[in-house]
Amino acid sequence: MSATGPTSETVGALPELGSVYWRPLASQRSLARADRLWTLSTAAHTLPFIAAAGLLVALKPVTLPVALVALAHAWIIPELYAARGANVVRPRPRTGHDAERRALGLLGDLVGHQARELHAKTGLVLERGRLGVWLLGEAGALLVRPGSRRVHCYCVKVSEPGLPSGDRIAHLLLALRADEAGFATVANLAFSGACWRLRRRLQGAQREGLKAAARAAAPR
């Protein structure tokens, strides 16, 4: 993590960093720290329910139904966070057919053959970066961390209404390519957790995208 906040004055930095000047610039270290904080937060949300369930059953076995409710809470809370993460790449309503076609043409010119194929299947564009492997949607991005065990879900979008889907993704792709650390700093982290937990909350085709990104981020 950098000692100072981000600045758009840095050569090549995203100009949008100026609007989040108080955030430290994202790095491998800051993302690993976010991972640990999310794990701690999940534990803090779930362990008390699990402990309470165990204690109830140990003290009074008749309270088993209440213990089961507590266990259900311990299960549901992380699932709700994962659902929030999955929402960032949920497809948005489409605009006019011609505009979508033109935007897809431009997006197709920006990415390689494999990324084009994956986008056609899943609606997500795969992009390799230094922080991990990215999957870009219309209003958010997933970052599969090196090793493929963890994923970060970011809420980030272009704030222009009426843009076709392909252009929305192209906006994120160009910003990501121009300054990956700046992109991860500007974006809002909606969820960080295990890939398996997120996978179950994604729409069918998008799971294919996550699988491809996990494959790309796996250790060789």
Add this chain to the structure above:
Amino acid sequence: MSRLIRMDQTGHTTLAEWSAEDPVAVQAAESALRAELELGYFAVVTQGEGNAEQVRELPVDAPLVILRRPIAGG
């Protein structure tokens, strides 16, 4: 022929086309770029797969300059 395009509601719009040997076309493209930057667009030049660069001046030799809107956390 190099192009300056703006991503917008129509998919994208070509604002200027130029070649490095045509100073009049280059000047028109520079004016178009400046006008869009003043409107709050950012100009990006793609540099092959995986790389892009933000620019404030028209890179005359670049084949494609793309204008995008700012992004923000949702």
